[in-house]
Structures are given as C-alpha cells and as structure tokens.
Amino acid sequence: MIQCVNFVSQSLNILSRNSEKLLVLAKNINTENFDIKVKGEYQAKGLKSGYNYKGTWWFCVWDKEKKTVKLIRDKHGYTSIFYLITDQTLYISEDIQSLLKIKKTTLNLKRIAALMIFYKTDEVTQTHFNEIHSLPAGYELIIQEKKLEIKRYWFPENTITKKYSNTNEYAEELYLIFENSVKKALDKSVKPASMLSGGLDSSSVVCVAANLLQKANKNLETYTHIPLFGNEYSTKSHRFGDETEHAKTVLQKYSNIKANWLKSEQISPIKGLEKYLEISAEIIHGASNAFWLYDLHLQAAINGHDLLLSGENGNGTISFDGIRSLLPWNHPFYSNMPLRRIKDKIYGPISHQLKSFLNIKEQVILDNYPHFLNKNIICELDLDEAYKSDHSTRSKVSSKAKMSTLIDLARVSRMPPGGVFAKHFGYSMADPTGSEDVIEYCFSLPNEAFFGTKGCTRNIARTMMKGRLPEKIRTELKFGLQSSDITARLLNKPHEVDDALMKITKNHTFNYLFDVKKLQNYWNLLKISDPKKANVGEVNSLLKSIMAGFFILKYE
Structure with a gap:
C-alpha cells in the first residue's frame, strides 16, 4: 500500500510531501488557483474535468484518507513522466536519472533487444529498466490499496x-x-x-x-x-x-x-x-x-x-x-489509371491476405531486417512473435x-x-x-x-x-533523408567506432544479446566500401547496437 508520494527532481529535492489530507502536485497547468480547483473537483467529480485541460501538463493527487493515488498527464505533449514504487512510496520524476538515484534497478533486456528490431513494444509503460515505468500520453495511473491500474482516457480515433x-x-x-x-x-x-x-x-x-x-x-x-x-x-x-x-x-x-x-x-x-x-x-x-x-x-x-x-x-x-487502395472506385485518379485501380483494388488485397495466411510476409521482413542480435536471443525472448504481432496491428484496414x-x-x-x-x-x-x-x-x-x-x-x-x-x-x-552523410561522418573518425566496439564487445551482457562477430564484420566491410552506396538502415542499426552497448556499460 502506498504511504507516501514524492516528486523527485534531478537534484533529488522533494518539492512536495504528504503533509495534508489531499496532496496535489502539478506541472504546467494553464489555469489559475489550480490546487483549489483540483481539490474541489477531486472530491466531487473524481477529477473528470481534468481530462479537458489542453497543452503540456500533468498532475498527481493523493487522497490520504482513501489511500488512493491518481496520476494523470496530457493527451499528447512533450511531457516525460516516469515512476518507481519502492518501500511503500510512489516516486514521480520527469527524468529517469533521478529515479536511478533512489534505487538501482536491473536492465530490461527484452525491451533493449526489441528496440533493435522495431520502434516500440506493446508494453506502453516499459522503459529500459525493469522497475521504472513511463506514463504515456493520454493515459492515467490509479493506485487504490494494492491495485495498480493504467488506463487510457483519450481515444481520438x-x-x-x-x-x-x-x-x-x-x-x-x-x-x-x-x-x-x-x-x-x-x-x-x-x-x-x-x-x-x-x-x-x-x-x-x-x-x-x-x-x-x-x-x-x-x-x-x-x-x-x-x-x-x-x-x-x-x-x-x-x-x-x-x-x-x-x-x-x-x-x-x-x-x-x-x-x-x-x-x-x-x-x-x-x-x-x-x-x-x-x-x-x-x-x-x-x-x-x-x-x-x-x-x-x-x-x-x-x-x-x-x-x-x-x-x-x-x-x-x-x-x-492516407491509403490509396481505399479510394472510391470512381475517384478521378483511378479514372485516369485503370490498371492502377486493378492493382490497388484486386491484386494488392489478395496478395496481402495470401501472404498473411501463409505467414510469409512477417517472416521475410524479420529475416531481412538489418539487426545484429543473436539469433537464439530472438527466439529466447519471443521477439519473432512480438515482431509479427507488431506488424499485424499495422494492417492498413483503414486510414x-x-x-x-x-x-x-x-x-x-x-x-x-x-x-x-x-x-x-x-x-x-x-x-x-x-x-x-x-x-x-x-x-x-x-x-x-x-x-x-x-x-x-x-x-x-x-x-x-x-x-x-x-x-x-x-x-x-x-x-x-536525415543524416544522409552518416557513413561519411563515421569513416571520418573510424577509430571512434573501433574503440567503441572494443569496449562494448568485452561486456558479457552485450555478447549475450548481440552477434559480436557479425557486428564487427559489418563494420570492417563498411570501412572499405563506397560510403555513397551504404544502406542507411544498416548503418543506423550499427549505431543503435553501439548505443545499446554504451547503455549497458553505463547502467548495468
């Protein structure tokens, strides 16, 4: 059960404590007398009107009598909210570094590995640390007694x-x-x-x-x-x-x-x-x-x-x-290009359904996606299934x-x-x-x-x-194309990549996750290749792997 709520800054100064019956922490709320308004709304309406605030904001309310915490943030803004629960205390921070000073936590290796293959995971609150979580935009966190619930409250779709x-x-x-x-x-x-x-x-x-x-x-x-x-x-x-x-x-x-x-x-x-x-x-x-x-x-x-x-x-x-294949049959574009209409309306959907049925598309993408993970890790951490699931949810069924x-x-x-x-x-x-x-x-x-x-x-x-x-x-x-000259920049200072690979490949955890030989071979080949012909996706994967190595060395 939560007994205390603390907001933590980078210097670990506690800005507010649970000295009152109702604790309110607020950030960037565009209204006057926020504390008074929220207290009244919380008691009468359960903060329902708080969901109507616009812009970049967040607030946390703790009702000490009811032992209930509600943490709510903006619908879609540049807000970073991280939280850690330890010793019956909820710590809230706008940066992870502060929470790491509260408690050293283990690395979330599955998320780190997953990021090498796709942008995000289905676990929206996960960070690279197992006990530190993030509250995404449009979500709220509710803790009542021993139950923690993450709820999405904004559905623009x-x-x-x-x-x-x-x-x-x-x-x-x-x-x-x-x-x-x-x-x-x-x-x-x-x-x-x-x-x-x-x-x-x-x-x-x-x-x-x-x-x-x-x-x-x-x-x-x-x-x-x-x-x-x-x-x-x-x-x-x-x-x-x-x-x-x-x-x-x-x-x-x-x-x-x-x-x-x-x-x-x-x-x-x-x-x-x-x-x-x-x-x-x-x-x-x-x-x-x-x-x-x-x-x-x-x-x-x-x-x-x-x-x-x-x-x-x-x-x-x-x-x-948008999605061109979903345009009406009589759209002017198709009137001028009848063959395109057949490709978009008939051939495309049939091909997509066949590949999905035979489980071809996802496997081909995964096999050819530029990454340097150990193959056994992909199976061990179920990343292949997560990847297929991630891409199946991107099915272009509607705009x-x-x-x-x-x-x-x-x-x-x-x-x-x-x-x-x-x-x-x-x-x-x-x-x-x-x-x-x-x-x-x-x-x-x-x-x-x-x-x-x-x-x-x-x-x-x-x-x-x-x-x-x-x-x-x-x-x-x-x-x-952002960072279009990234290969030339790397080859301008190749010793930095050499030194980075030498450091990270000595780490046991990095060797557990990554195919070190494949990574080194790729870099050696890149050094003697024409930078103008380099695949920017592969180069980005090289840098992402090095970034993962730096991360592991710094926070393990």
Whole structure:
C-alpha cells in the first residue's frame, strides 16, 4: 500500500510531501488557483474535468484518507513522466536519472533487444529498466490499496468522420485549428525557436509561426541540420539528402526569421550517442540522428530560447498520406489509371491476405531486417512473435488505423525524449502538428480527403498551406533523408567506432544479446566500401547496437 508520494527532481529535492489530507502536485497547468480547483473537483467529480485541460501538463493527487493515488498527464505533449514504487512510496520524476538515484534497478533486456528490431513494444509503460515505468500520453495511473491500474482516457480515433462535398472545406477548417495551435504555443514565449528541416511539416510550422510573430513585431529563429560531407549520399530516387535549399525558400518568404545552420562538425556520431544517453537514459530508434539532435538542443539552449517548436507529428496529422487502395472506385485518379485501380483494388488485397495466411510476409521482413542480435536471443525472448504481432496491428484496414499507429509511435518514442531534453536544457517544447485539436480533427477526415484528384498524397497540408508556404516545398513529392552523410561522418573518425566496439564487445551482457562477430564484420566491410552506396538502415542499426552497448556499460 502506498504511504507516501514524492516528486523527485534531478537534484533529488522533494518539492512536495504528504503533509495534508489531499496532496496535489502539478506541472504546467494553464489555469489559475489550480490546487483549489483540483481539490474541489477531486472530491466531487473524481477529477473528470481534468481530462479537458489542453497543452503540456500533468498532475498527481493523493487522497490520504482513501489511500488512493491518481496520476494523470496530457493527451499528447512533450511531457516525460516516469515512476518507481519502492518501500511503500510512489516516486514521480520527469527524468529517469533521478529515479536511478533512489534505487538501482536491473536492465530490461527484452525491451533493449526489441528496440533493435522495431520502434516500440506493446508494453506502453516499459522503459529500459525493469522497475521504472513511463506514463504515456493520454493515459492515467490509479493506485487504490494494492491495485495498480493504467488506463487510457483519450481515444481520438473514435472521432466521428466528417463528410463534405468539397475537400477544400476540410483544409480551410484544419488551417484555422493548426494556426490556433501555433498561436497557443507562442503565447507565453519571449524568445521562440523552431526546428526547420525544409520538409512539409516543419516548414508549415515555421511559416505560420513567422507570420504570427511578424504581425506582433517579433522574430523567430530556426535550426536546420545540414550535411557536412555534401548531399550525394542519398541514392534513392524518392529521397534527397540535403534540404538546405528548401529551408532557404522559407527564409526568403519571411524577413523576421534568423537561421542557424548546424553541420555539427564538433560532435561525432559516436560522441553524440554518449551525450544523448547522459540526458535520456534510453536508446532511440534513430540512433544516427542522436548527434545532431543533441547539438540542436544544446545550441537552442546556449542562444537562450524559452520555446522550441517542431513538426514531428505531421506525418500522422496534417501531412498524413492516407491509403490509396481505399479510394472510391470512381475517384478521378483511378479514372485516369485503370490498371492502377486493378492493382490497388484486386491484386494488392489478395496478395496481402495470401501472404498473411501463409505467414510469409512477417517472416521475410524479420529475416531481412538489418539487426545484429543473436539469433537464439530472438527466439529466447519471443521477439519473432512480438515482431509479427507488431506488424499485424499495422494492417492498413483503414486510414484511422494507420493514423493511430503513427500517433501511437510518436506518443511512445518521440514525445518523451523531447520532454526530457526540454527539461534538461531549460525550455519548453511544442509541436502544433501534434496538438490534441489537430489530431482529433485529422481523425475526423475521410480517407479521400488526403488525396488530390491526380492521386497526389498529403493533399490536406498542400491545400491548406497554398499561398502560405513556398511552392518549392508545398509541391515537393520527394522526402528528405536525415543524416544522409552518416557513413561519411563515421569513416571520418573510424577509430571512434573501433574503440567503441572494443569496449562494448568485452561486456558479457552485450555478447549475450548481440552477434559480436557479425557486428564487427559489418563494420570492417563498411570501412572499405563506397560510403555513397551504404544502406542507411544498416548503418543506423550499427549505431543503435553501439548505443545499446554504451547503455549497458553505463547502467548495468
């Protein structure tokens, strides 16, 4: 039974104790006299109205008489909430490092291994430590006597679908909601900044923010990561490795934007992994981005910003690409391409069902997925079954199901690290493409709203940003490739990779999880290969494995 609730900061200062009958801990609640309101609401309504708060927030209430704890957090924000229960005490923290000072706990090897194969696991509260848990966005934790319950309270996928005769109406409505989300994020900021990749989502955030700030006679700074060794390392026809020119078109449109171009030459990919781990205490899927993400956050902090905007959720909201095979048979796109209609409507679904029935697709993907785990570990930890289950839930049966997957992925693997970094560097983060209002509206859109008459995807964003976004970006069909020169950066300092592999491969736990010989052979081959032809997915897996090794050495 819980006897005490403590909020823990990095320095282990206890900010609140259970001195009153009703303890209230709160963070970033956008309302006055919060303690008084919550106390009354808790006693009368069980905090039901708390679910209506918007933005980035969390609060915890402990009723000492009823011995009940309720911990609730925002629907979808850059909030990181971790908890540990030990010695009849619930410890709550916004970072894992603080909780590790309370109690040393064992590593969650299954989660570490699973992350080498896919983005997330079904256990939404798991961290890399067995006794430390995370509370995801849209969830609440309730402890009553000896029962602990994690409940999801926000279900945007249940939003009723809108039906307009003109798809432009969706875009007009969504733009007003999106603009309002940007405005709310900027409201309390004195010196705002934004990530700017040059892609559709971050550029939309920057253009709307710059326009609003320009009217208020204020400026916006942007941070853009660019290649150090050129852009020739992206070899795929649908991607390009340097979005500098796209980002520059945004700067030309608004005179109140100051750009920061980050080549991050002072921090190597290997050093970046260590720096990232020092802050987050968790391994990330995109390990090849760790070095420049750390650098971007650091530079934003050095320049004194109090807000950093992003567009990380855009691919699940404003620039969602829908599911083409679910377009109506009479859609203009199919009228012009009858053979495509047959492929999407008949051949595709039959092929998918056959592969699922024969259990072919998942096994082929798993066998060919670039990872360096020991094969016996995959079976021993049931990762093959978890992988199949994970991919079967991504079945594109509806646009809402596909969108749910993307939002859930951001909820678990993108938003928490942002919260940890923001806390560490002392500013707030916000993503207007991932506000609850934007998410709920996008879930209300029919699948065909995401397509133009010629089958062009991401139609909502392209339509709503017409005249507001440079045409070079608005009409771009290719996607940018982050860390496109990652192989060249590694080969620029090969001794760092050699030293890292030498250290981590001596560790017993690392050898238990990873095929050390396969890992070393891959690196040796990469050193003599043409970096322009390297598979960026395989290189990322190499770095993710090294990051796992660093993590094990640091926290085992």
